[in-house]
Amino acid sequence: MSAAPALIAQGNDSLREAFGKALTGLADEFPNVVVLDADIAGGTGVHHWRKAYPERFIQFGIAEQNMMAAAGGLAATGLIPIVTTFAVFCLRAVEQARLSLAYARRNAKIVASHPGLDVGPDGGSAQALEDMAAFRAIPGMTVISPADPIEMALATRAILKFDGPVYMRTGRSPAKRVFGDDHIFEIGKGKTVRDGNDVTIVACGVEVARAIEAANSLVEEGIKARVVNMATIKPIDDALLAKCAEETGCFVTCEDHNILGGLGSAVAESLSASLPSPIEYVGARDVFGASGEPEELAQAYGLTAPFIAQAARDVIARKKKN
């Protein structure tokens, strides 16, 4: 457990590119993997795969419902289909994922790029802020949102080794490096990336880097914030959350997602069954997105480090009142 790191580097890799490259590198290890695309391979990162393994790449055209259900058929023949599209179009095929993948318990993976406000200029229609909530509610569906390119590569291998349906978020914009090459990713396990006992900041995806930034800024005020990278939203790491509740007594959750139904809800559900603790939620506050650069949007919607730091101060104050 490192008590330190600021960000390792301002990596030039987006999570989607990191996914596409990692997946392509795993083609020999997982000969049954086939990749499904709905005319956006250039955007989801799987253009790397298409170039290297055209015979294991299936084009479905702009028809996500058919692609999602067809993945169930491909899985039924023993292949491991990777359904790739934007997160917002995964929402369009939620019911296909429910019936033909999860209910039938198929070993299929949905990898969604362009989640959240991180999409940027394409605007509110393209920014899925509801996807984790929708997929989390499907029985048997594992939901993952890695934080940086290193973790994305590890998570890609982990979901291929895992037997069962998975929904995994990547990301559009260049992602900051959070982890070193020695990082270990395990489905269902959160990871404390910075220690502290005043408050626990639980984050996933692009918010992990912002949470670390917030924790660094709080040091000047004498606040020691613990930061937990909760890359698996479902199943959530109940044991780690209970331990954090005992040791820090209050929480801030951070996600590029609606605060209803996603990471914040998962954390609240878990803590309410172990050690109920004050929580402040950082995320989209039940609103749609809008056009703008990702950083501008993060600022406008209250997702940046200063907002997380303020949420930490607020929740610590609530804890002290109790």
Add this chain to the structure above:
Amino acid sequence: MANPIPLRLHPASSAQKKPIPQNLISDVMAAARYVRQHAIASIYHAGSGHPGGAMSCADVLASLFGAELNFWADNVSDPHRDRFVLSKGHAAPALYAVGAHYGFCDKRESLALRKLNSKFQGHPHVLDLPWVETSTGSLGQGFSVALGMAMGLRMQKSQARVYTLLGDGELQEGEVWEAAMCAAHHKLDNLCAIIDYNKLQSDDRNDNIMRLEPLTAKFRAFDWAVIEIDGHDITAILTALRRASSTSGRPSMLIAHTVKGKGVPYMENVPTWHGSVKLTREKTEDALKALGASREEISEFLA
């Protein structure tokens, strides 16, 4: 198209030119009769279910399981078996009945339709009954799953074929047309879809809900090999299935003209019996009599 796996050419074997043997036709007719009787009995026991569409597709199902599919009770996990997907999942009682007739499930057990702790849910579920191949009940999805199976089998160089049965009302789902375009684009000639075209759907005639015609022209325009048949003429069904299996470069669509409620006079062509309906004992006995069940068979079904 990215997929370089060469297309499989179906051998137009000499057997396919031979007439279909009469005893096979009689066997399938007997199976279809049993399917209708068993489905009516299970819907009676359940107190709900969709009888109309189960009656209309009985001949097609009996033909597939009795004479076409390379799929038997003893090879349900053979990777090279042919697949059948009931995309119109609400016709589950007919699927369970044909399964019971051909030994995929127990005849008695499968009468426990729609009951708590029964494997025979209101719509087929693959974790309960592996031989149903996938879970269906949301219209349009079974068609896409079948398409995915056809792709997967071809990618793995299997000779197995995939069959799926759709309802006519089901064609109003947009996903059906996504799949129709996709199967033709990928030249999935190992895929054969059949439409149970009984002209009625849940509330009313297709024509009054959402017109389907010109249906043959629609699928021809999507570049499918389309064959129109009388869906109650076993010889016609088997002949069309043979033609479909020797079609290369295109998926096949059999448009089977059927009568909703076929075989049960009071149900024929009456949309009310799309169901989910409750069958009284009297109505059930009438139906079983009309379907040729003997007094002993009726009391056994209703016990």
